[in-house]
Amino acid sequence: MKIVIIDDDKLVSMSLQTILNAHEKIEVAGVGNDGTEAVILYDVHLPDVLLMDIRMEKMTGLEAAETIIHKHPKAKILFLTTFSDDEYIVKALKIGVKGYILKQDFEGIAPALEAVFQGQSVFGELIVDKLPNLLQNSEIFDYGELNITKKEYEIIELVAEGLSNREISEKAFLSEGTIRNYLSSILEKLELRDRTQLAVFYYQHGGRK
Structure with a gap:
């Protein structure tokens, strides 16, 4: 490295x-x-x-x-x-x-x-x-309007908690490859670049579905 x-x-x-x-x-x-x-x-x-x-x-x-x-x-x-x-x-x-x-x-x-x-x-x-308090938005945000599924939202929550793909795969009982595919789909739907921006997006939008 x-x-x-x-x-x-x-x-x-x-x-x-x-x-x-x-x-x-x-x-x-x-x-x-x-x-x-x-x-x-x-x-x-x-x-x-x-x-x-x-x-x-x-x-x-x-x-x-x-x-x-x-x-x-x-x-x-x-x-x-x-x-x-x-x-x-x-x-x-x-x-x-x-x-x-x-x-x-x-x-x-x-x-x-x-x-x-x-x-x-x-x-x-x-x-x-500090992150939840720094980025929290009180407005209710509907992820469904952006075609985010229930499973995708669960993965967003785990990303926001700071879990790696391996840790998410263990919690979600899915392969790491499947988690990567989910993340690619989520980032595309939300027009975000990476998992850091995804975590920021989650906290900024109240962490709600």
Whole structure:
């Protein structure tokens, strides 16, 4: 797994590079210190995962992520930050990043990178607890109007809980391939890009059918 690290604290970025390079499955292809460098380094290395801070001078991580995802819709970006600011979390989710974890959870960084690389969305426990309140909309939303079936809605709920395809398949007693097919259909019907946007959509629309 090839990654790029972006953090305006050079000591932090160097420490992360040293620690993550020690993992057999991780190769640090580049290191930068602000959002403008993130955009450049992403184009140069096309990493499997971009690990990036949010608050940075010249260009923030949020601005860089938006620029990168616009150009590379399948980009996998994991935010690593000391800030659990509600506004940052909501913006990050709406942009379509794959994860948002706090630097305090240092031991969880490598597993989070691996999870994002495997196609999962990763959010720290503190952030997951905040999502329903941050994104909840009191208006009743009828998924049936968009031809979402009962089974598809059940899968949407499980995605919103942060479960992987494997975990969903175990709960729904369906194969992972079937779950992938369901997700493709759901994303097409709701005109969404990925499971992160699906979770945001669910919470923004009240989590109701």
